[in-house]
Amino acid sequence: MEFDFHGKVFSVFSIVTFNNNPCQSSSSTSSGNSAFRNGTCFTNNECVAKGGSVQGSCASGFGVCCVFVISDVSRTISENCTYIQNPGFPTPLTTSTALSYSVAKSSNDVCFLRLDFESFSLQGPADTLETSGGVCTDTFVVTTQTGQQIPTICGQNAGQHIYVDIGNQASDTATLAFTFTGSSSNRQWEIKVSQIPCGANFAPSPGCLQYVTGLTGRLTTFNFLDVTGSSHLASTQYTQCIRQEAGFCCIRYQVCGDANSFSLDTTMMAAAAAAQTDNTCTLDYLGIEGATQQCQVGSGGSTTSERFCGNFFSTQSAGTANSIVCDCSPPFAVTVRTDAMQDANAATQPNRGVCLMFDQIPC
Known part of the structure; x- marks a missing residue:
């Protein structure tokens, strides 16, 4: 239907289209890193049909910010930006029934x-000693058809993230599985x-x-947030990567101000209380290829190290103080490696894991 007003034709029917972009x-x-959940911009009818929840508007008011939250015992996830919550969230889960999501x-x-x-x-983990291999009491396991090796995760990990290679075939999927042992009030x-x-x-x-961006940041090993007597996770091997920003050529690392911010087992000897590097780090260690004390490209002659462990973070083996460690050989990456052997000196020396602050240094 059309109307003519002073020679101009207007339609009473107009179709508004917009992209299904992310929205706040x-x-x-x-808790976590975000104050508000992210959603996807849909029409109200589309959001309801997809099983989402209308939480705000978008597209200049023509669309709704549709949030997808799953808190069922097991489900298949097919919408981008879906939140998985434990049943009854934010109330902790007290049952021990395993949960799995596809x-x-x-x-x-x-x-x-x-x-x-x-x-x-x-x-x-049940204790700080990696007794019986340091097995997680509860587990979160991610599996894909690509064969990517993702460590078993447990403990306190709010604010952490991981990337999963789900594959390049349309039918590829991933599985997120939780298993529990015994009763608990903190799941x-x-x-x-x-x-x-x-x-x-x-x-x-x-x-x-893990892949982080920005000029500054903080890297922690899994379960570093647990200060109640647990430890870093056992049997892990993964890489934390930092994107090199334009005009910056080095990464400067130093330990965080938290207690025991660098505590990784070395060997069965008293020297575990000191800084250890390279060949003395054969069990649990942090790897930074080509690390030096000089935050300058081409700083030849400076001490280089590739593995760090013990109770201090330094390129000086047997040192008893933390120091700044730099990497001027991109791509920038920190490798975490922990074993399943019982930690030496764990009864007297904590093995909390690693927390490092980093900042990028201009060229």
Whole structure:
């Protein structure tokens, strides 16, 4: 139907279209890195049909910010930016029934998942000694058809994230599985599952379980937040990568101000209380290829190290003080490696893991 007003024709029917872009919802998170949950911009009818929740508006008011939250015992996830919560969230889960979620691609061009642990509390290792291999009491295990090796995760990990290579075939999936042992009153999680297209400029570099951006930041090993008597996780081997920013050529690392911010077992000897490097680090260690004390490109002659362990972070083996460690050989990466052997000196020397602050140094 059309009307003529002073020679101009107007239609009473108009179709408004908009992209299904990410949006910030009005739904606030209880913890983690984000104040508000992310959603996807849909029409109200589309959001309801997809099983989402309307949490705010988008597209200049023509769309709604649709948030997807799953708190059932087991489900298949097929929408980008879906939040998985424990049943009854934010109340902790007290049952010990295993839970498993399957992630299907929201579109055929998806190659990666990013899992953000907005909230994550499971029972960690039973003690600080890695007794019986340091097995996690509860477990969170991610498996894919690509064969990517992802460590078993447990303990306190709010604010952590991991990238998952889900594969490049349209039918590829990933499985997120929780298992529990015994009773507990601290099992609680909210994990944001984001899907990343193949070749996207925000996709992780190959081999990076964690990938961070920015001029400054903080890297921690899994379960570092647990200060109640647990330890770093056993049997892990993964890489934390830092994107090199334009005009910056070095990364400067130093330990955080938290207690025991660098405590990784070395060998069965008293020297574990000191800094250890390279060949003396054969069990649990941190790897930074070509690390030096000089934060300057081409600083020849300076001491270089590639492995760090013990109770101090330094390029000086047997040192008893933390120091600044630099890496001027991109790509920038920190490798974490822990074994399943009982830690030496754990009764007197904590093995909390690692917390490092980093900043990028201009060329």
